[in-house]
Amino acid sequence: MSTQTSAEQATEKPIPPRKLALDFRQYGILAALVAIIVLFQVLTGGRLLMPGNVNNLIQQNSYVLILAIGMVMVIIAGHIDLSVGSVVAMVGAVAALAINDWHLPWWLAVLVALLVGALVGAWQGFWVAYVEIPAFIVTLAGMLLFRGLTLIFLHGGTIGGLPSEFVAIGAGWLPSWLGTVGKTDVLTIVLGVIACVALAVLQVGARSGRRALDLPVEGAASFWGKISVAVVAILAVCWQLANYSGTPIILIILAVLIVAYSFLLNRSVFGRHVYAMGGNLFAAVMSGVKTRRVNFALFVNIGMLAALAGVVSTSRAGSAVASAGQNYELDAIAAVFIGGAAVQGGVGTVTGAVIGGLVMGVLNMGLSILSVDAAWQMAIKGLVLLLAVAFDLTNKRRGGR
């Protein structure tokens, strides 16, 4: 129709050059995290970033971060998972039963727990992918189902007395293999340096690879600037940890997950299909993406990550309780959206979700140090979530889409 033609012609104008605004959006959430850290560092008189608090920030928030990694992928694909909190509780119960009642070694109990998570994911994935029931409904049902099963497994009680190796997963540190200098753990510093070198080598490698193919590369100043900031941040965190109890075991697990899942989303065919489905499901189907398989895999994946979070939270608590994992799904979803994911799917990153989780974590810790009432903490977190998404949306609209 002629109306169509005229509308198209109206958009036919010279394309403006790429603006800095886009970069601001990308780093906006990081800037928000830095701002919140500085704010609470000042308000708490420097107590926020004391070694013990940095350590606790990582250990206390680890399970939410693990859940956020799985959740961001589900949300990019256009779904949601409300069941992860209940899965955390149920898997924790299964792991504790496996150790105490079935007398399995702790590592086998962990494997059993992950397997249970995969089965839970396959169950939910089946309904979402093959019966095409909206994930909201499937996982709402799962939330009730798995919480109920948890109560049945635990007979309403608690299973405690878990072995120390198991407890170390969530609440322990790497041994001081390289000794200490004064009170500082050498291993932690060495690991930090290795991480920095690995980061620099990989980035420089990728950059020279692009240059060899005559592809556009980032300016040297901004490239080295970003690497320097990252190196300083990594070393600062490691220094604080080294002066407390060393490297938390969970930090190693988290680092591996973040690197692996970022790679999966950015570089793999699977990851690309997830973004394509969230961006335009019809177009993905018409391009030959096997959407059912992708959906099924996404739920198996988040099931296993929820199981891992269940192992971690049970180990940190030292016992399995029926009320474990309550509201974890909401924390994970909030982290993902604070981290810049789009409600309608297609947009989001693993690092964004992790930073979003840390924003919530810093907020929790800062408010706790200031002895703000728990009720107020909850209210403030709610407002932060709302404002973060509102900021992101208005920003996008101003961006012209």
Add this chain to the structure above:
Amino acid sequence: MTDTDPILRMRNITKDFSGVRALDDVSIEVARGEVHAICGENGAGKSTLMKVLSGVYPHGAYSGTIELNGTEATFADINSSEAAGIVIIHQELALNPLQSIAENIFLGNERSKRGVINWDRTAIEAGALLAKVGLDENPATKIYEIGVGKQQLVEIAKAMAKDVSLLILDEPTAALNDEDSNHLLDLISGMRDHGITCILISHKLREIRRIADRVTVLRDGKTIETIDMSSPDASEARIIKAMVGRELNNLFPPHEPRIGREMFRVEDWTVHHPVDTSRVVVDHAGFTVHAGEIVGFAGLMGAGRTELAMSLFGRLWGTGISGRVFKDGLEIRTATVDEAVSHGIAYVTEDRKRYGLNLIGSVAANISAVALARFARWGIIDRNREYLTAEDYRRNMNIKTPTVSEVVGKLSGGNQQKVVLSKWLVSGPDVLILDEPTRGIDVGAKYEIYGLINQLAAQGKAVVMISSELPELLGMCDRIYTISEGAVTGDVPRSEATPESLMYLMTMGKEALR
């Protein structure tokens, strides 16, 4: 005011859309009690004219005058035109499937007192209206329980509940089977007994000949003529000539066909509607395409062209699909998109925003989407190679974007279309099905797309081009198939094709084939 005065006079209506003239000095007169058909090609301005009449484009948004019953009408919106007795029934029905027939009939016009609905009155009046339109259903029946044909009757009952005096029907039979169509046409021609005048927008000349008293033909936003169907010189040929009679402009790059062996053949292809499974949308269609050949598909809206293409390509549309597909003489399966792609078939959709592109993805990610496996080893994408390939296509196809990392949604329509084409060309297809490849893009970009299509044919690919624009088909294709009501009604070589001969085949209906 007497009965011989026209009910409606629209005079010198002109309507622009940001510089494009959709209606140019259109005048039309509708006599009281007649069935007045309006016909014209896709884009001739029929829908725009009806939107002006029904107040969708309010008074002041167009120039010219509307006279209803002898007095000037200045509608501000649909509500004011409805208050004056004008009701329009759109091609896509606007009923709520989960509510009952009676609730739908009185939606927004409830039989109520101080906000409380009188259900007895609602049921009684609904029953009376259903009797008038000849629909034998309980008013309490939900809309989703009745077929499209009956839903169309509910729309008419809904219009009558508003005391309609001028009823506009936009392609009312486009979605109906033959039996329902016939019933509806009888109902429309009997409307004058209820004191209702009808304006019928239709592509189907058979229908027009059957029930219209007069026909006004629009072309390129202008009134061509009004033909009295009872006069001896009123013929389908005359209507067709009025619809298409325009000069072919020299808008097409030259194309020297080098036609090779047969590459793609479809036999006996039949597709049923996915919801109304009794409706045959594609009816025993068959066609062949040779290497290096550009074959056109001409058909009016609703003829089943896109449905044919989408059912062939991975059965993305329709149910009850039967028929055989051959590639290079061997029968192939195309039941999934994967299978179709693996046999070298590409389908470039007519609705690029809905089906063709991830608008929030980058140009590079869209271009690589179909053939992603080629850029990956062990499931890991080589993004540098992906970027370089996208760059090649950006240069060769002249896609105007600062970089291929740009988000596709920011590109203009013509450039988006080039991205969709690129994405399919990366998959290295032998057979390209292009559905409305130049819809909604400007003349310059159209010329570029035509050039690309010629290049593809010159490379020995088989090209199928579906288009609503006859000049485009006549300018580009070596051979043109016509489709009417889901059946292939003609196979015309370029040398023999004229707009008139094609339009005749496009409007003949499948009845004539039997």
